[in-house]
Amino acid sequence: MKRTRIVLALFAALVALPLIAEAIQIQRAQIGITIIVNATPNPLGFLPHPPADSASGIVARATLEGAPKPIEEAFERAQQLHFVAQPSALGGPQVIAQAAKQGAVRVEASIAPNPTATLLYSDQSAVVLNAEAGIATHFTCVYHVTVDTTISSWTLKHGLDADFNNGSGVTFPGIDVGNNSYAGATPNPTATPFTVYADNGGTWYVLAASSGAKTYCVDIVVDMPITTAQGTYSSNAIYTLYY
């Protein structure tokens, strides 16, 4: 009976060891990559025009259905008119002076090398994505995240620090942006929404538990609400390395 207890205790310890090891991993490095989304509004009810006739070079043409023949012809001629800016007496476009004022401030820093700076790093500190509200837009391998260590067991977690914000308090949810993060050349079958640290109880999502040096390619899918106002929004994708 005593021997059985010892065996059971040893078995339990063996099972729990990896969990304990993971639990005592501590944060070693943390980086943020700014994701900037230039949102264009969705033209509600827009029906795409068929391709233009390449032979005629006409991009768009309207007709006055049911109008008298002379008016219809005049309308068609009018469509072929080109409008140009009225030139000034000096030959260039007319420019009205604008009131403008300038001021400058100097920004400086004394930078020293960091021996651990390449433990966790990205090839981009900020990325700019142009997307239309209401339409899921895919971006392939927008940035890479690299863990450069010989440690045999580490965990990489990620998420957005907050929802996307235009700087004036207008936001759209961070979970409307998905990521497909993969090591190697083959993406995962689907993208998953970013978790948002500020909305998610202050926890990060485990991207990978692995060993040695690894580089992850990150595809991004932007699918913001159709009501998103035009503007520039940003959030930070945060990556944290533990071992």
Added chain:
Amino acid sequence: MKRFVKGLMGVAFAGIAAYAALAPAAAQNTGTTKVKWNSLPVLSFTLTPNYYTGFGQVKAVFGTQPTPTHGPNAGPGVGQGDIDFGNLLAGTTYLYKYAVHLNVTSNDSNGFEVYGEGAAAFYNQTDASSQPLNSTLFYVTSTSGTPADPNTGFSAGLPFQQTGGIVTPAQPNYAVAPSINYGGVYPSVPIVNNASPSGDFYYDYLLKVPPLATQGQYFVWIVYTVVAK
């Protein structure tokens, strides 16, 4: 002869008298004329660095925030000096709190736009290398100080772009504050597009030091341009 001269003088005086009599009548003629001019709005712009007590940089961390610190060229008082981040480590992100306050007043009911651009890349005076500005230096909307600035080094910002305008004096030039000549063609996206005549705007700066940035003393001038609409 004497009579001829007198006669001539008489004719001259008669002519002057007639002109004097007729001239006022001509001046009383009236007409209309259209006078047209373009008047520039009055615009005033004040840029205040280190605008609130507690200005300075903090390393990007979650949770309890470190006490802000800064380099020797910031301050020493509120509203003075450079945005001097001080000593930083490569591969690390820092937030500079209460960096700049922009105050704009005008009489233009259409409002105004503010552009903020770097005069050059982030230049290392020690080895003449440089880092791209739009992946290094960012701005983050802040507060006047009341309420307190809630930002951290992981708050999302927008990047400063290196200008495409003509910079005077040529960069790098540490000593002289530059100006940018846009030739009437301003950047496509302003940092502020204000619909009212006046406004106050507060910003923190975010510095993402590249992992492989070389050691040295870096600087860049950020130039703000306010344009009436």
